Amino acid sequence: MERRKFLTGAAAGVGAAVAAPAVHAQAPTVRWRMTASFPKSLDTCYGSTEEMCRRIGELTEGKFEVKLFGPGEIVPGLQAMDAVSNGTVEAGQAFSSFYFGKDPALIFDAGLAFGLNPRQQAAWMFYGGGLQMVREQYAKHNCVAIPCGNFGTQMGGWFRKEIKSVADLKGLKMRIGGFGGLALAKLGVVPQQIAAGDIYPALERGTIDAAEFVGPYDDEKLGLSKVTKFYYSPGWWEGSAQMTALVNAKAWESLPKAYQVAFETAATEQWVRMLANYDSKNPVALKRLVGAGAQLRWFPRDVMEAAYKATNDLLNEYAQKNADFGKFYASWTKFRDDQSAWYRVADHYLDTYTLGQLARKKG
């Protein structure tokens, strides 16, 4: 108690610094570079990771600085994982779906088509064994994965023409990548890879017929309601788009325990804050988009059915040809089935009732 009493209070000056437990005083100053996957213009997802970095600094009183760089400043956005893996940077902001081509099993980290919703994804990650599996998978790429955000369910994108049935998708050139592109290809869509900045002119000129990006708030920035008429929902291929901070494995191991904890805690804080930020901004943005002429549509039933079937076919194909994918798929499917059985009982039931009442009130 005497020692504690001595350390408490307004002790200051070199003497106190030396007498104090030297844990912090001896802790090294660490400066890391983190490369982003999403552009600075997206104050939502880029901004969230920026906030995470600031928090890490505050938690360590500036001794552990993680500096975020926009895509292209160090490496292009889609090379974040490689840059972390080979040690070009210590950390990267990643969306694991981007690496589906490199390692299909990583897609479970980002949230799968017709899969767990954001809350269920958190349950799987933090208490259902998901994070451990994801970490084992990323370890093969020399990375440590730390969930650091979620986008919520995204929109289905912008279409020049109305989609009345699956037949209308035949030959449709759509800007969409990864798993969603593969599933839509089974429905006749011709997926196109186009950088965000090139979407507007491509739609304007009719080089493409449709494009998906994120959700109302981010989409609004691209101005797509000026060059297309129909705004479709939902982005079934991204019902729970989780963002991940990747850290180079060696860099992570070299970190003092308190800095590791600071990184992880700040990342989990962003898991809820990034989603909350999107949820607060999307409703208002959607109103503005509709006010500006965007016509809101839901994919017709037969498109949803075909998409659901195509998704399950694809998942089964990958589970059979890729052992890692198969291992994930088994764990994830069991967890999802349990989740959905429970979700129907209380949360979704109450949501459905309340949303229905509020819609009636409006109407």
Added chain:
Amino acid sequence: MERRKFLTGAAAGVGAAVAAPAVHAQAPTVRWRMTASFPKSLDTCYGSTEEMCRRIGELTEGKFEVKLFGPGEIVPGLQAMDAVSNGTVEAGQAFSSFYFGKDPALIFDAGLAFGLNPRQQAAWMFYGGGLQMVREQYAKHNCVAIPCGNFGTQMGGWFRKEIKSVADLKGLKMRIGGFGGLALAKLGVVPQQIAAGDIYPALERGTIDAAEFVGPYDDEKLGLSKVTKFYYSPGWWEGSAQMTALVNAKAWESLPKAYQVAFETAATEQWVRMLANYDSKNPVALKRLVGAGAQLRWFPRDVMEAAYKATNDLLNEYAQKNADFGKFYASWTKFRDDQSAWYRVADHYLDTYTLGQLARKKG
């Protein structure tokens, strides 16, 4: 750069400690007591706050210790707010609904009947102005409020007899408190205040006809499926039961900035982790309860309609007679209406589709 270089790396020993910025070395050792509202037996909600305290310690390398005490160890569970307010303890784990009688406006912090779901509650708190309003309200009680968890939608509770219509609620003695009790009283229920440990014998003897507690995982511990037959859903009075850490205002101000940040970050981390923990445990517990004979029921439509009306009547009554409540209600209603309009577009639509498919698959 030279200075940075010097500080980086495996510097150790007194010399390095003195040369390092003394911020941490000078930071005081702080020991706080935190009193819990929920019992230690609930490893979910009590455990979550315990994890938060551990995290705060890890983040500050043990210099800021927040020690959690069970209800009754310092003050009874329902006196957590008073104990924080008058400085008996520096912090408390609170569920703001418990203080509805003392200050009705505080209920917006905990989540309202037929209100925002957990995710929407987070959006309102962190990006919709909710937290600021809640902090202003709690400041009147000498407390700083920090959201630190969420229970998700709770169950409607255990009933000895089946509820086929509102008429079956007439004169029904039910263990339920706060706002839910007031709303149910409008439907004929006679609310009873009974401690958790006394629910089982009261139901067994028939002293009461029904009781609500939390959700499947916590309820299972009380063994109520042995003394009642029907397990009802949803707990519409608690669709988003948010947990809050309360800190004595003066204690908070005396805290170094880095410790404040450690507390807030660790609390927000628990916001997602506590909910994820419940979400992972509830499905499995519900299966066990049903396996043990609990008969799952949803409140019939006319009960839901009457409850919705009673809730809105109550909210309007309080908004008119209590200015603070009225201010909250106006902000909250606008936010909820915007949220629900957007939620129907993507998230709830996709949830409904996917849950429907999975239910069909089960057959």
